[in-house]
Amino acid sequence: MSDKTTGGRPGNPGNLPADPRSFIGRRDELDWLDKELDPGSGVHRLVGLVGAGGVGKTRLALRAAGRVRDAYPDGVWLVELSPLHTAGLVGLAVVEALRLADQSTRSVTEVLAEWAEGKRLLLILDSCEHVLADCVALAETLLPILPGLRVLVTSREPLGLPGEWVLRLDPLPVADDAVALFTDRAAAAAPGFVLDDGNRDTVKAVCRRLDGIPLALELAAARLCELSLAQLHARLGERLPSPLDLLTSDDLDAHDEPGPARHRTLRTTIGWSHELCAPLERLLWARLSVFAGGFCPDAAEEVCAGGPLPATRIEGLLARLVEQSIVLRHRTEPGRFRLLDTVREFGADWLRALGEEHAVRLRHRDYYRRLAREGCAEWNTGRQVAWCERTLTENANLRAAMDCALTRPGAPTTLEMAADVGFLWRHCGYLRDAQHCLDLALAADPAPGPDRTRALWARGAVALLQGDLDVAVGWAVRCADAAKEQGDAVAVVAATYITGGQLALSGRLSEAIEVLGAAPRLPVRDDGLGAAQLQVRLALSFAYLLRGDHDEARTVADEVRRSSADHGECWAGAFADCFVAQADLARGDVGAAVRNARTALAGHGLLHNTVGVALSLEVLAGAVVAAGDGHRAARLLGIGQCVWELTGRAQMNSPDLIAGRRIHELRVRAEIGDEAYEKAYVEGLAMPYEEGLHYAANGR
Numbered sequence: 001m002s003d004k005t006t007g008g009r010p011g012n013p014g015n016l017p018a019d020p021r022s023f024i025g026r027r028d029e030l031d032w033l034d035k036e037l038d039p040g041s042g043v044h045r046l047v048g049l050v051g052a053g054g055v056g057k058t059r060l061a062l063r064a065a066g067r068v069r070d071a072y073p074d075g076v077w078l079v080e081l082s083p084l085h086t087a088g089l090v091g092l093a094v095v096e097a098l099r100l101a102d103q104s105t106r107s108v109t110e111v112l113a114e115w116a117e118g119k120r121l122l123l124i125l126d127s128c129e130h131v132l133a134d135c136v137a138l139a140e141t142l143l144p145i146l147p148g149l150r151v152l153v154t155s156r157e158p159l160g161l162p163g164e165w166v167l168r169l170d171p172l173p174v175a176d177d178a179v180a181l182f183t184d185r186a187a188a189a190a191p192g193f194v195l196d197d198g199n200r201d202t203v204k205a206v207c208r209r210l211d212g213i214p215l216a217l218e219l220a221a222a223r224l225c226e227l228s229l230a231q232l233h234a235r236l237g238e239r240l241p242s243p244l245d246l247l248t249s250d251d252l253d254a255h256d257e258p259g260p261a262r263h264r265t266l267r268t269t270i271g272w273s274h275e276l277c278a279p280l281e282r283l284l285w286a287r288l289s290v291f292a293g294g295f296c297p298d299a300a301e302e303v304c305a306g307g308p309l310p311a312t313r314i315e316g317l318l319a320r321l322v323e324q325s326i327v328l329r330h331r332t333e334p335g336r337f338r339l340l341d342t343v344r345e346f347g348a349d350w351l352r353a354l355g356e357e358h359a360v361r362l363r364h365r366d367y368y369r370r371l372a373r374e375g376c377a378e379w380n381t382g383r384q385v386a387w388c389e390r391t392l393t394e395n396a397n398l399r400a401a402m403d404c405a406l407t408r409p410g411a412p413t414t415l416e417m418a419a420d421v422g423f424l425w426r427h428c429g430y431l432r433d434a435q436h437c438l439d440l441a442l443a444a445d446p447a448p449g450p451d452r453t454r455a456l457w458a459r460g461a462v463a464l465l466q467g468d469l470d471v472a473v474g475w476a477v478r479c480a481d482a483a484k485e486q487g488d489a490v491a492v493v494a495a496t497y498i499t500g501g502q503l504a505l506s507g508r509l510s511e512a513i514e515v516l517g518a519a520p521r522l523p524v525r526d527d528g529l530g531a532a533q534l535q536v537r538l539a540l541s542f543a544y545l546l547r548g549d550h551d552e553a554r555t556v557a558d559e560v561r562r563s564s565a566d567h568g569e570c571w572a573g574a575f576a577d578c579f580v581a582q583a584d585l586a587r588g589d590v591g592a593a594v595r596n597a598r599t600a601l602a603g604h605g606l607l608h609n610t611v612g613v614a615l616s617l618e619v620l621a622g623a624v625v626a627a628g629d630g631h632r633a634a635r636l637l638g639i640g641q642c643v644w645e646l647t648g649r650a651q652m653n654s655p656d657l658i659a660g661r662r663i664h665e666l667r668v669r670a671e672i673g674d675e676a677y678e679k680a681y682v683e684g685l686a687m688p689y690e691e692g693l694h695y696a697a698n699g700r
Contacts, residue, residue, distance in 0.1 A: 013073075013074060013075035013688045013689075014069060014072075014075035014076040014077055014078075015075075015077055015078055015097060015099075016062060016065060016066055016069065016076055016078055017062070017078065017331035017332050018331070018332075019059070019062060019063075019331070022184055023059065023063050024172075024177060024180050024181045024184060025172050025173075025176075025177030025178075025180065025181065026056070026060050026063075026172075026177070029060060029064075029167060029169065030060070030063065030064055030067065032167060033047070033060075033064035033067075033068075033167070034064070034067060034068060036165055037064060037065070037068045037071075037122065037150060037152065038068055038071055039071050039072070039120060039148075039150065040071070042150070043165075044163060044164070044165035045143055045149065045150045045151065045163070046139055046143060046150075046151050046153070046159070046161060046163060046164045046165065047150070047151070047152050047153065047164075047165050047166075047167070048152075048153045048154075048155060048158045048159060048164055048165070048166040048167065049061055049152070049153065049154045049155075049167055049169055050154075050155055050156065050157060050158055050166055050167070050168050050169065051156070051168060051169035051170070052156065052213070053156065053215070053341065053342035053345075054213050054214065054215030054216060054270075054340075054342050055169050055170070055171060055213055055214060055215075056169065056172075056214040056215070057126075057154035057155075057169055058126050058127070058154055059214075060169065061124050061126065061152055061154050062078065062124070064152070065078075065122060065124055065152065068122070069122070071120075072120055072121050072122045072150075073119075073120055074116075074119035074120050074121040074148075075098075075121045075122075076121070076122045076124070077094075077097050077098055077121065077122070077123050077124065078097065078124045078126060079093050079094050079097040079123060079124060079125050079126060080093070080097075080126050080127065080293070081093060081125060081126060081127045081128060081130075081131055081135075082126070082127040082130075082341045082344075083292040083293040083396040083399075083400070084130070084131055085292065085399075085400055085403055086403055087131065087133070087134060088134060089131070089134070090125070090131050090134035090135055090138055091107075091108030091109055091112065091134070091138055092108055092432055092433075094108070094112060094123065094125075094138070095108055095111060095112065095432075096395075096430075098112075098115070099646065099689070100112075100115055100646050101429045101608075101610035101611070101646045101647050102431070102432070102646070102647060103429075103431050103465050103466050103467070103610075103611065103647045104466055104467060104647075105435075105466050105467075105468050108432075109138065109141050109142065112142060113141075113142060113145055113146065115645060115646075116142070116146050116148070116149055117146065118148065119146075119148050119149075120148035120149075121148065121149060121150075122149075122150045122151075122152060123149065123150070123151050123152070124151075124152045124153075124154070125138075125139075125151060125152070125153045125154070126154045127154060127155070127341055128153050128154065128155035128159070129155045129156040129157060132155065132157065132159065135153065135155075135159060136159050136160070136161060139151055139153075139159060139161060140161055170212075171211050171212035171213045171214070172212040172213075172214060172217075173212060174204060174207045174208050174212045175204070177212070178207040178210075178212035178217060179195065179200075179203055179204060179207055181214060181217050181218070182203060182206065182207055182217045182220070182221050183195045183203065185217065185218050185221035185222065185325075186203075186221040186224050186229075188221075189221055189222045189223070189224045189225045189323075190224040190225055193224060193229075199229055202229055202230065202233050203229070205233060206220060206229075206232060206233050206236060209233075209236045209237070210236070210269055213269070215269075215270075215340065215342060215343075216269035216270075218325055219269055219270065219273045219324070219325055219326070220232060220236065220269060220272075220273075221325075222273075222323065222324045222325035223235075223273070223276060223324065225323055225324075235272065235276070236269075236272065270342065270343060270346045271346070273324060273326060274346065274350070276324075277320075277321075277324070277326070278317075278320075279308075280308065280309055280313060280317055281317050281320055281321060281326075282350070283308065283309050283354075284300075284304055284309060284314060284317045284318065284321065285321060285326055285327075285343075285347045285350070286347045286348075286350040286351040286354060286356070287303065287304035287309075287347075287351060287356070287360050288300060288304060288321075288327070288339060288344075288347060289339065289344045289345075289347035289348040289350075289351055290303065290348075290351070290357075290360050290361050290364045290400075291303070291339075291364070291397060291400075292396040292397050292399070292400040293338070293395075293396030293397060294330045294333065294336045294337060294338040294393075294396070294397075295336065295337055295338075295397070296335060296336050296337075297314070297315060297318060297335075297337075299367055299397075300314055300318060300337075301314045301315070302363070302367050303360065303363045303364050303367050304360070304363075306359075306363070318337065322337070326339070326343060327339060328340065333393060336393070361404050362404070364397070364400070364401055364404070365401040365404040365405055365417075367401070368394065368397055368398050368401035368402075368421075369401065369405070369413065369416070369417045369420070371390070371394065371398075372398065372417060372420035372421045372424055373416070373417075373420050375387040375390065375391065375420070375424050376419075376420045376423050376424065376454075376527055376528040377526070377527050377528075378526065378527075379423070379424075379427070379526075379527060379528050379530075379531050379569070380524070380525065380526045380527060380528070380530035380531040380534070380567050380569050381526050381567055381568050381569060382567070382568025382569070383568075384568070384569045384570050384571060384607070385570055385606050385607060387424070388427070388428050388606075388607050388608065391424045391425070391428045391430075392428060392608065395430065395433075398421055398424075398425075399433060401417070401421075402417060402418070402421050402433075402437050405417045405418070406418075406437065406440050406441070409440050409441055409443065409444040410444035410445075410446065412446070412447075412451070414441055414444075415441050415442075415444075415446045415451045415452060415455060416451045417441075418437045418438050418440070418441035418442075418455055419438075419441075419451050419452075419454040419455035419458060420454075420528075421434075421437060422434040422437055422438040422455065422458040422459065422462070423454065423457075423458045423528045425437075426458055426461050426462050426465065427531075427571060427607075428607075428608070429608060429609070429610065431462050431465055431466055434458065434459075434462045435459070435462050435466070438455055438458055438459040438462065439459070441455060442455055442456065442459060448482060448485055448486065449486065450486060450488065450491070452482055453479065453482040453483050453486050453488070453491050453495075454491075454528065454529070456475060456478050456479040456482050457479050457491075457494055457495065457497075457498065457529075457532060459475050459479075460472055460475030460476050460478075460479050460498035461497070461498065461501075461532075461535075463475055463498075464498065464501045464502060464505065465611070467505070469502050469505055469506050472498060472501075472502040473502055475498060476495070476498035476499040476502055479494075479495040479498050480492070480495040480496070480498075480499060482495075483495040488529075489520065489522060490522055490525060490529050490530075490533065491529060492520075493519045493520055493522060493532075493533055493536055494529050494532035494533060494536065496515055496516060496518075496519045496536055497516075497532055497535045497536045497539055499515050500512045500513075500515040500516035500519075500536065500539050500540070500543070501535075501539045503515060503543075504516075504539055504542055504543040504546065507546075507655055507656060509543050509546050509547040510547070512539070512540075512543040513540065513543045513544065513547070516536055516537075516539050516540035516543060517540055519536050524563055524566075524567065526567065530567070531569070531571065531572065534560055534563060534564065534569075534572035535572060537556055537559060537560045537563075538557075538560055538572055538575050538576060538579070540556050541553045541554075541556040541557040541560065541576070541579045542579060544556065545579055545582055545583065546656040546657075548586075550582075550583040550586040550587055551583070551587075553579055553582070553583050554579070554580055554583035554584070554587075557576040557577075557579040557580045557583065558576070558580060560572055560573070560575075560576035561573055561576040561577065561580065564576060570603050570606055570607055571607055571609065573603055574599075574600050574602075574603025574604045574606075574607070574609065574612055574616075575600070575604075575612060575615075577596050577597075577599045577600035577603060577616075578596070578597065578600035578604075578612065578615050578616045578619055580596045581593045581594075581595075581596035581597040581599075581600060581616075581619045581620070581623065582619050584596060584623075585619065585622055585623050585626060590623055590626045590627045591627075593619070593622075593623035593626070594620065594623045594624065594627060597616050597619045597620035597623055598620065598696070598697055600612070600615075600616040600619070601613060601616040601617065601620065601693065601696055601697055602697060604616055605693055605697075610643055610646050610647050611647055613643050613693070614640050614643040614644045614647065615657075617636055617637075617639055617640035617643060617696055618636075618637070618640050618660070618661055618664060620636055620696060621633040621634075621636035621637045621640065621664050621668070622663075622664040622667070624636060625664065625667050625668045625671055626667075628671075630668045630671035630672035630676070630677070630680075631672055631676065631680045632680075633664070633667075633668045633671075634668050634672065634676070634677045634679075634680035634681045634684065635680045635681070635683050635684035635687075635695065636684060636695075636696055637661075637664065637665060637668065637681055637684060638680070638681040638682060638683065638684020638685040638686075638687070639684040639685075639687055639692035639693075639695065639696060640684075641681075641684070641685060642684070642685055642687070642689065642692065643689070643692075646689075665677075
């Protein structure tokens with residue numbers, strides 16, 4: 001199955017980012033990688049690019065992968081590991097990079113192995129050195145059982161596994177490639193700069209002083225916006241002030257290769273760039289190091305302001321750091337910024353030296369705690385899609401902030417944050433993260449109150465989506481008891497979703513209808529509990545559908561659609577559209593079923609709701625075959641199967657949903673014959689995610 005992200009051009013699944021900068025040098029290395037990464041000629045399935053920080057490992061990996069991606073029909077996938085702060089998350093990072101919306105409780109390696117079976121794909125594990133043991137474990141588990149998998153690793157040291165082919169990356173040759181790179185970047189920083197007989201020797205001297213290290217060359221060239229070449233050359237010869245003695249290779253990167261001399265050259269160049277920054281620019285650089293994955297200007301202002309650095313100065317100072325190549329614009333997200341790993345490490349060391357690390361990390365935690373609180377408060381409104389996108393964009397920072405909070409799992413602020421972040425993660429597809437933070441926060445036996453009730457609801461709702469129905473029973477009881485103890489009537493209603501949802505998915509439909517139908521009809525709120533109120537009614541409509549009470553199901557789903565429209569939300573409304581389509585199909589109104597199923601598909605697509613997309617595709621397939629187009633219906637079932645594979649649980653493990661899907665398949669087979677069905681079904685299976693959704697949504 002191909003997945004939903006394409007790497008720059010149609011028909012090439014993957015997530016390789018575009019790089020607008022020119023790529024200079026490394027011709028021999030690219031030739032070697034072309035051969036080793038080609039499944040038809042390469043002998044080694046684990047390839048390591050090893051070298052010091054700043055030597056260009058990531059850019060070379062991306063360029064090499066881009067040259068061979070046509071050989072990987074199931075994609076070339078970049079897994080960025082630098083944002084990870086704790087062990088045990090590498091497999092989860094791979095799942096997220098592959099856009100697998102896994103909603104099971106199985107091990108991550110099991111999920112990856114099942115999804116990748118029979119596929120041919122290339123994984124790039126970028127920046128492995130700080131999570132080396134996890135990368136080793138993942139590679140030695142997956143490579144023997146997935147013959148179509150190749151892994152390209154960038155790291156400061158090899159994984160050390162048998163069969164690993166290691167290319168140790170040296171700095172660029174000074175005489176040609178280093179000079180060419182410096183000249184190219186200098187021309188960008190100082191328009192009109194050209195290499196000529198008058199400056200060639202000085203440029204070579206600069207490149208030689210910087211040992212041909214690409215990052216050092218780029219940082220130095222960026223300074224030509226304010227220094228002449230002669231001044232640059234002179235400054236590079238100056239000894240740096242003593243604070244840089246804090247940054248020794250023993251303290252920072254003991255595994256850096258190919259040796260401490262080049263390591264010191266890079267550190268010296270970064271330190272030299274640091275010394276050329278104005279004092280407030282240095283302070284901002286240090287404070288920005290707490291962000292994971294990237295940041296927006298608003299977050300930088302709130303997290304980094306304080307003391308001598310007022311918020312009003314940060315926009316201008318950030319622009320200055322961008323001009324100096326200290327801060328880079330994000331590869332794929334306009335309006336966001338990032339730090340290269342080595343530059344961030346330098347800033348983090350200065351932050352520690354300043355004695356500010358704890359305080360700035362707390363400000364980072366509190367910023368994302370407030371963000372999550374606002375997201376939950378507005379979830380059941382017209383801001384819902386925007387909050388979903390914000391959650392996806394800021395996931396690395398939310399995870400880092402949550403990890404910071406969980407260092408004090410019993411603190412009231414930790415419980416509040418876990419309830420809010422867990423709720424957002426549950427609705428945006430990060431079920432494992434939600435389970436992890438909620439389990440830790442609730443294990444501290446927090447005092448009764450609204451935050452505890454919300455956390456219990458979120459944990460039970462996660463268990464339902466994971467199909468962990470036995471576990472869901474326990475959370476349902478705890479949530480119901482907490483809601484009653486709290487005395488919040490809306491919380492009591494919300495708790496019935498866990499109880500009734502578990503009964504419905506277990507096939508105990510009459511009991512589910514009794515529980516869900518008895519829930520009081522209260523005014524629907526705009527916050528997360530308001531969303532839970534709508535989900536109670538959704539679960540009731542779903543139970544009616546499974547029992548075959550289509551008129552009742554449609555009546556309740558229509559009610560949810562109206563309430564969803566009144567609030568401007570989309571999550572519940574899209575499910576309601578899907579349930580209405582199912583009821584329409586059962587009643588023989590095929591045209592309405594097709595329209596409503598496509599409306600549901602569009603709504604779920606806005607929120608990247610994989611389960612909703614899969615359900616809607618199956619309903620649409622049933623409506624399309626009823627309309628007389630069996631070939632199209634078979635393709636839709638193939639597309640839907642691809643999407644179910646992303647979740648790790650076909651038809652949510654529901655016997656009723658599995659039976660319903662089988663009914664659609666048999667109807668299509670009867671309509672067009674087994675051979676035609678298999679052909680069209682395989683065509684659907686072969687469609688990349690976005691192509692499949694486009695096919696389903698457009699009717700042609």
